[in-house]
Amino acid sequence: MLVKFNLIDREKNKISIEVEEGITIREAIMEKLKPGNFGLCEGNNICATCHVYVDEKDFNRLKPIEDDEKETMETNDIDQKEFSRLSCQIELKQELEDITVTMEIPRR
Numbered sequence: 001m002l003v004k005f006n007l008i009d010r011e012k013n014k015i016s017i018e019v020e021e022g023i024t025i026r027e028a029i030m031e032k033l034k035p036g037n038f039g040l041c042e043g044n045n046i047c048a049t050c051h052v053y054v055d056e057k058d059f060n061r062l063k064p065i066e067d068d069e070k071e072t073m074e075t076n077d078i079d080q081k082e083f084s085r086l087s088c089q090i091e092l093k094q095e096l097e098d099i100t101v102t103m104e105i106p107r108r
Contacts, residue, residue, distance in 0.1 A: 025087035048076035055100035
């Protein structure tokens with residue numbers, strides 16, 4: 001079954017992406033866009049390069065953040081905010097249909 005989500009990319013373009021249910025947002029972004037300097041640890045929850053901001057209206061639809069994801073975000077150089085999550089930890093399911101996330105612009 002397909003699940004659609006909305007991505008605001010690094011150039012602030014809003015892109016609708018439809019992928020098979022069960023893959024992560026990180027996997028979907030890599031499959032469809034192949035952005036540079038993104039998802040470098042290949043979804044192993046250690047680098048935080050797949051950091052995204054989840055739209056405030058969608059944030060409570062996600063499962064609660066686990067300690068290892070929280071620790072990864074706190075120990076890496078990202079601009080962490082209230083609605084920050086790692087896209088490698090967000091598995092796309094029907095209940096997340098039409099969720100919106102914004103890619104972080106990497107620091108230079």
